[in-house]
Amino acid sequence: MRLTGLNFDEIPRLDVPLRFYLTAPFFAVVVSLLLIWQGDYIWLGRWMPASLAITHLVAIGMMAMIMIGSLFQIMPVLCGAPIKIPPLPLILMQAGLIFGTLALSAGFFGWPTFGGSFLLLALSLGYFIVSLLRVLIFKAAGQQTRMPIMLAAIALGFVLLAGLLLLAGYLWGYYPVPGKNLTHLHAGTGIFGWVLLLIMAVSFQVIPMFHVTPEFPRYWRIALPVMLVIGLVSIVVATLVQVSFYFSSALIAGVGILYSIIGLSRLRARKRKLPDVVVSYWQWAYSCLILGCLLMIAMPIIPLPQQGKAEVFIALTIGMGFVLGVIQGMLLKIVPFLISLHLQPIAMANPNAMMLLPDHYSLISRKQMKIQFWLYLLGMVSIVVSLCYPPATASIGLVMLLNWLWIGYNILTASSMFYNVRKQMLAS
16 A cells, blocks of 8 residues: 555544435435335336436435545545535535435336436536536646546546536427437446546555555556546447447446456455454455446347346446445445544544543454355346346345445444544543
8 A cells, every 4th residue: 555645634524424425325215115116117228217216316325425425535634635515515515415316216107307406516516526526627736646636536527517408408409419319428428437536546545555465556557547548438439420439338347347357356355364254345345346347348249129128237246236236345444444543533532541542343243244244245246147137126125224334334323433532532
């Protein structure tokens, strides 16, 4: 782990990331109920109202919510520059994300809410993107982390712009390019630009730090994001000139496979060989990314009647298997790490309070971690079973409900312990 550029002096209050982390289980409950209600209708294709609603509830309400919350902590620690948003605008920004996402998802079922979602998501996400880019351009250090995060933020800007154009097309009939091409750009830039670039940037730092692995080689830390950006730019070009996306998708999928193989090799070479649930999360997540990317490359040889079902399976494998798998695993490390980080200044100012510092496993126990991980694996099994037997699709929602309620419980108990210990440390 390279410690250059790390800065622990300007970290925000703990409640800033926690409010975003604790919002994700709420959206997971909504997604779970939709999966239970709609069942095997989602396998009819990713253009179905239920599929579109679930996709955006997961992408914004769960993935983006946790990633944005994490960036408030990542930026001062890895780049030495905090994202400074005053309390009231921060509350309004998160409220815009919550209600904008709910309005967008309701619109897919025919509710007249697209107009409200257009305004709320444009203002909230737009405000966050501008705030993040301002810090990255003018204040951030730590070049090896700063650049991938900046590329991810720019990709998020493209995702937002494409999404707003799609909403404008529905509301006012304005499509600068054919709607389906714009949808491919929106989805591809979202999962492989904003999400994958940010996961890459963070993994280059946290895998060596938390798991005592060799560093990612410098040439791969540069080459992987560059190749991914080339693939994303080719998608933009394909959208504008209205040609096939296949070769662009295959290039991006190849980068995803290469990144996963390198990540797995780092984890195999870790110095600390003790069992670790978070290492297992990374290994399964990388495996899901490899499977999803291989299926993307193989799409032309999949029979046409099965391609819609295959697209849904790819989305579930990469979205829930890889992205949410990484997020679940990282929460098990980040939440205890942040709690310890916020208690250390009190302990340093008062040596008598040092003995009260909680161990990471007293914040989220090994048993709690294992239960969370096994629920995640059960969710992956339910996806495969539902692919083979669509009437079982409701089981995905049921397992997801249990999984994310448990995650919410883990975060709540850890944060409750933080406030109790902090009170004791200040009184000692």
